[in-house]
Amino acid sequence: MAEQLTYKVLQEAVKGTSAAFRCRTKLQPAGGEGTKVFPPTYAGGVYAVEKRRLPEREEPVTCVLLDSVQSQANRMEEALAQAVAEQRIRLPVIEVDFEPYFNEQNAVRPMNQRSDMDLLDPVGKVSSLQAPHRIADAILRDSLLEGKPFRQSDVGRTINRASVQNATPLFELCPTALLLGMWDSAGPKGGLGAKFARALVSEIVGVDAVKGLKTSSRIDPLQIQKNAGPLYRNQKGGWTLDPAEAMDELSKGKPTGKKILFKKNSKGKDVPHKPGDDTYPDQGRPSEANHGNVTPALSDIDPRGEYLAGGVTIAYAEQTSVLSLPALRRLRFPVNGEHSQQRDTAARTVLAALGLAATALADEAGLDLRSRCLLWSKDDLIWEQLNRAQMDSYMVPTDTAISILNEAIDAAKSSGLSWREDPLVLTPSDQLVKLLVKSQEQVIVESVEEGGD
Amino acid sequence: MALTLGIRYLTGYAVATDQSSRKRAEWPPHPARVFMAMAAAHFETGEVAEEAVALRWLEQLPGKPTLYAGEGDNRSVVTTYVPVNDKPTGSGMLQSAVGLSRSKQPRTFPRVRPHEETVYLVWPDAEPNGYHPALEQLCGKVTRIGHSSSLVHMWVEDGEPDETLPAWEAHDTEADIQLRIFGPGALEYLERQYGGPERAAIYKHIEALQKRRSDQTKKEQKAIDKEIKALQSELRDPLRPTMSVWQGYRRARQKLDETIPGTVWDTNVIVRRLVPLESRHRRLNLASTLQVTAALHKGVLKKTDDPLPEYISGHKPDGTPSDCPHVAYLPLAFVGGEHATGHLMGIAFAIPAGLDRTQRRHALAAIGQVEELTVGRLGKWKIRPGDEGMVNLRPEVWTGGNDGARQWATVTPIAFDKHAKAKDHAERDQELGAMIKTGCERIGLPPPIQVVIMPVSAHLAVPAAHEFPRLKRKDGSDRRHAHAILIFDTPVRGPITIGAGRYRGYGLCRPLSDRKEI
Numbered sequence: 001m002a003e004q005l006t007y008k009v010l011q012e013a014v015k016g017t018s019a020a021f022r023c024r025t026k027l028q029p030a031g032g033e034g035t036k037v038f039p040p041t042y043a044g045g046v047y048a049v050e051k052r053r054l055p056e057r058e059e060p061v062t063c064v065l066l067d068s069v070q071s072q073a074n075r076m077e078e079a080l081a082q083a084v085a086e087q088r089i090r091l092p093v094i095e096v097d098f099e100p101y102f103n104e105q106n107a108v109r110p111m112n113q114r115s116d117m118d119l120l121d122p123v124g125k126v127s128s129l130q131a132p133h134r135i136a137d138a139i140l141r142d143s144l145l146e147g148k149p150f151r152q153s154d155v156g157r158t159i160n161r162a163s164v165q166n167a168t169p170l171f172e173l174c175p176t177a178l179l180l181g182m183w184d185s186a187g188p189k190g191g192l193g194a195k196f197a198r199a200l201v202s203e204i205v206g207v208d209a210v211k212g213l214k215t216s217s218r219i220d221p222l223q224i225q226k227n228a229g230p231l232y233r234n235q236k237g238g239w240t241l242d243p244a245e246a247m248d249e250l251s252k253g254k255p256t257g258k259k260i261l262f263k264k265n266s267k268g269k270d271v272p273h274k275p276g277d278d279t280y281p282d283q284g285r286p287s288e289a290n291h292g293n294v295t296p297a298l299s300d301i302d303p304r305g306e307y308l309a310g311g312v313t314i315a316y317a318e319q320t321s322v323l324s325l326p327a328l329r330r331l332r333f334p335v336n337g338e339h340s341q342q343r344d345t346a347a348r349t350v351l352a353a354l355g356l357a358a359t360a361l362a363d364e365a366g367l368d369l370r371s372r373c374l375l376w377s378k379d380d381l382i383w384e385q386l387n388r389a390q391m392d393s394y395m396v397p398t399d400t401a402i403s404i405l406n407e408a409i410d411a412a413k414s415s416g417l418s419w420r421e422d423p424l425v426l427t428p429s430d431q432l433v434k435l436l437v438k439s440q441e442q443v444i445v446e447s448v449e450e451g452g453d
Numbered sequence: 454m455a456l457t458l459g460i461r462y463l464t465g466y467a468v469a470t471d472q473s474s475r476k477r478a479e480w481p482p483h484p485a486r487v488f489m490a491m492a493a494a495h496f497e498t499g500e501v502a503e504e505a506v507a508l509r510w511l512e513q514l515p516g517k518p519t520l521y522a523g524e525g526d527n528r529s530v531v532t533t534y535v536p537v538n539d540k541p542t543g544s545g546m547l548q549s550a551v552g553l554s555r556s557k558q559p560r561t562f563p564r565v566r567p568h569e570e571t572v573y574l575v576w577p578d579a580e581p582n583g584y585h586p587a588l589e590q591l592c593g594k595v596t597r598i599g600h601s602s603s604l605v606h607m608w609v610e611d612g613e614p615d616e617t618l619p620a621w622e623a624h625d626t627e628a629d630i631q632l633r634i635f636g637p638g639a640l641e642y643l644e645r646q647y648g649g650p651e652r653a654a655i656y657k658h659i660e661a662l663q664k665r666r667s668d669q670t671k672k673e674q675k676a677i678d679k680e681i682k683a684l685q686s687e688l689r690d691p692l693r694p695t696m697s698v699w700q701g702y703r704r705a706r707q708k709l710d711e712t713i714p715g716t717v718w719d720t721n722v723i724v725r726r727l728v729p730l731e732s733r734h735r736r737l738n739l740a741s742t743l744q745v746t747a748a749l750h751k752g753v754l755k756k757t758d759d760p761l762p763e764y765i766s767g768h769k770p771d772g773t774p775s776d777c778p779h780v781a782y783l784p785l786a787f788v789g790g791e792h793a794t795g796h797l798m799g800i801a802f803a804i805p806a807g808l809d810r811t812q813r814r815h816a817l818a819a820i821g822q823v824e825e826l827t828v829g830r831l832g833k834w835k836i837r838p839g840d841e842g843m844v845n846l847r848p849e850v851w852t853g854g855n856d857g858a859r860q861w862a863t864v865t866p867i868a869f870d871k872h873a874k875a876k877d878h879a880e881r882d883q884e885l886g887a888m889i890k891t892g893c894e895r896i897g898l899p900p901p902i903q904v905v906i907m908p909v910s911a912h913l914a915v916p917a918a919h920e921f922p923r924l925k926r927k928d929g930s931d932r933r934h935a936h937a938i939l940i941f942d943t944p945v946r947g948p949i950t951i952g953a954g955r956y957r958g959y960g961l962c963r964p965l966s967d968r969k970e971i
Contacts, residue, residue, distance in 0.1 A: 017593065019461070020463050020606060042531035042533070043531065043532040047529075059791075132536035191690050197601040201602045203466075322463045329593075330596070436553075439543070
């Protein structure tokens with residue numbers, strides 16, 4: 001029976017020569033053992049698969065990636081953000097506040113009655129836990145702190161001097177960057193900007209996967225018939241049944257008498273139709289605007305005869321999380337140019353505790369990876385402390401992880417490091433807001449082209 | 454006393470891209486990659502002087518390290534789309550922030566799952582002496598080998614590791630794979646490519662100028678700005694190191710159990726992969742064996758100096774067929790498994806076991822020079838060394854390995870020396886069985902206790918006997934052939950290739966799994 005981890009044990013491990021803490025957890029689909037789950041699909045509708053040898057099986061079994069390293073990192077940050085919002089943990093974060101730029105009434109106004117600074121969709125506050133590149137992200141770079149571009153402010157300039165030998169600025173502004181990795185590739189030094197490799201890696205793999213097939217169909221509650229069209233395209237890009245509102249086909253700038261059907265053909269060209277003709281091409285069918293029934297169909301099949309994106313059944317899923325202690329040990333935390341072994345150990349222990357807490361919080365939140373892929377573990381997380389000669393095991397439930405984190409933070413503060421408890425709030429620059437508005441408009445135009453008004 | 458570096462892949466995966474193809478993972482880890490990881494740890498953690506001395510000692514070690522590494526299973530390489538950071542918006546929605554979008558770039562992260570998490574690099578004749586502590590300290594700082602998610606634990610061990618792990622040894626002429634290695638000057642080269650000291654000096658100078666700037670007049674500030682710009686133009690990005698010295702490695706030869714009978718060929722067959730170069734076909738069918746082996750034989754003879762030796766050509770100086778064993782060409786196909794396709798993956802060259810060192814070197818040299826093959830209408834094919842981790846290209850799968858096997862079945866049909874005379878089906882099978890037993894003895898094996906003649910192979914995906922073109926006799930008549938199962942009283946070791954077409958790929962047998970007892 002594994003004992004509970006304590007701050008002291010963690011601190012000794014960080015100070016000593018242990019290689020890592022590793023947690024391997026068996027998971028099952030929430031629907032029950034043997035029910036189907038849906039892995040992430042990649043270009044071509046394929047899953048990432050591999051073979052694995054199991055001691056009890058003669059032939060290697062197929063395994064499938066269920067959640068990648070990058071995605072697991074995102075989920076941990078999400079869990080940390082939730083814990084911060086619930087005031088369960090204190091964590092330095094930087095937020096960019098977009099809330100003042102969204103107004104419900106302005107959002108629904110036509111483009112010519114709206115300011116170029118009025119967001120169409122709410123974005124709220126974007127924190128360093130959400131930005132893809134963390135503290136080095138373009139969103140923070142294009143935001144202001146007390147009227148100055150963030151990276152030119154006193155606080156932001158400290159990041160320019162961050163390195164493995166001087167990790168203090170990141171510890172005090174964005175410790176998750178030290179844990180999950182960061183590359184300041186778009187900062188003042190460009191590609192030579194500070195680079196911190198990740199110290200925490202996690203991944204979920206489904207073991208002994210058998211591919212299934214997926215059915216797709218739709219019963220239209222309105223029972224719109226297949227031949228109820230033709231749908232034409234109107235000036236706004238939506239659809240209309242009225243030829244008078246439809247776009248004209250033009251020849252040398254003059255209408256030909258034909259109207260343009262709603263959808264373009266596979267080559268991206270407009271398809272004309274003469275109003276009054278009984279028949280019309282598929283580009284004018286109600287289904288192109290997502291109306292009508294969809295005939296039940298099975299998943300596509302790849303050249304090897306296997307179903308694409310039809311989900312898998314698995315014997316179990318395995319989540320493997322590894323916290324590298326050498327990665328933390330190479331970080332140094334000077335204050336005013338002075339180094340201290342005690343301070344280094346304190347800061348590294350905070351980061352280790354943060355990693356354990358992030359994993360526990362993400363597990364507690366539930367592994368709802370995507371539609372039809374909810375996994376759960378009936379066992380507590382057990383972390384193995386990996387040494388050359390031996391391996392000790394520890395239980396780290398969420399409350400224990402948070403308690404150790406708090407103890408570690410206090411020790412770090414005592415050693416001279418600061419730990420911001422309130423978010424550092426930035427204001428997005430005008431250019432950033434305008435760019436975001438334009439981007440949101442573009443998304444809407446594209447979705448209208450696909451699905452109508 | 455040996456120097457051993459131990460590496461444990463903590464996540465169970467090695468994530469590193471093969472330098473010759475971005476769509477493949479690199480496995481086993483190349484010694485050069487390991488050295489680069491150690492050098493990076495040294496540069497990134499304060500450049501401790503003793504560590505530099507230890508690295509320079511390491512790069513000077515004579516001989517190439519032996520690698521102890523298990524096999525690995527590759528994960529299929531998929532394209533991941535990673536958010537960029539030069540622009541804050543784009544067309545792809547972000548998982549982490551609702552309402553925000555970002556452009557994404559395609560990336561691949563090839564990875565392999567090693568069967569054993571731990572790998573060793575061993576210099577058997579090295580005497581670490583005083584370098585051990587510095588090396589141990591440096592190894593403790595290495596966090597990854599390959600991609601940042603390829604977390605490792607590294608250390609120094611005394612002596613050589615447990616020999617149950619498969620070993621790869623450096624070999625110039627019988628290489629299965631090519632690995633990048635390091636040598637004298639490697640550390641200095643990496644330092645030069647990185648350009649760290651020059652860059653640090655420039656940044657220091659720029660920072661000093663920036664500090665001075667605020668106290669200056671406008672004219673002086675302008676001059677300072679000009680000087681800063683000039684300095685910035687001197688900055689250069691680190692150059693990607695190429696570490697382009699390659700060394701052939703082959704699987705270390707096990708000491709074979711001499712009580713297990715083998716054949717007239719060396720168990721250590723030379724495997725080559727067949728890859729399309731200019732062909733309408735992505736793959737070749739097993740039934741094209743004779744065409745491929747004929748083209749290969751022609752290619753090998755072209756690369757052999759005159760006079761052509763019998764052990765390569767198969768003919769005496771007077772042109773008559775040789776009585777001695779000579780090089781045989783064995784078609785290695787994807788057969789036997791549930792998803793097997795029966796296509797030709799590669800060729801193994803079986804070298805006669807009785808050759809002396811000079812003759813063997815001569816044969817290997819000729820084989821090693823054949824890099825391309827033109828197979829008539831089947832197009833041009835590249836011959837690549839190594840098995841690339843593919844099970845069906847591993848010699849032991851075809852030869853039975855050290856333990857041998859009792860039950861064997863044909864992958865290509867056995868061509869008979871003469872027609873069976875019996876009219877009765879059962880008697881004819883007995884006659885053919887007797888020919889096969891004689892054929893086994895001819896290649897140095899004891900006669901099997903049972904032979905089953907069949908029109909189809911016991912290995913899944915092998916074409917039926919009638920789908921293979923028949924061998925022709927000198928008079929133009931066809932030789933009959935058939936598939937068979939051979940059962941021996943005790944295990945025997947391959948390569949087993951029997952019958953009239955044994956040198957040209959016909960009559961090749963492969964062990965049947967012992968669990969599928971007949």
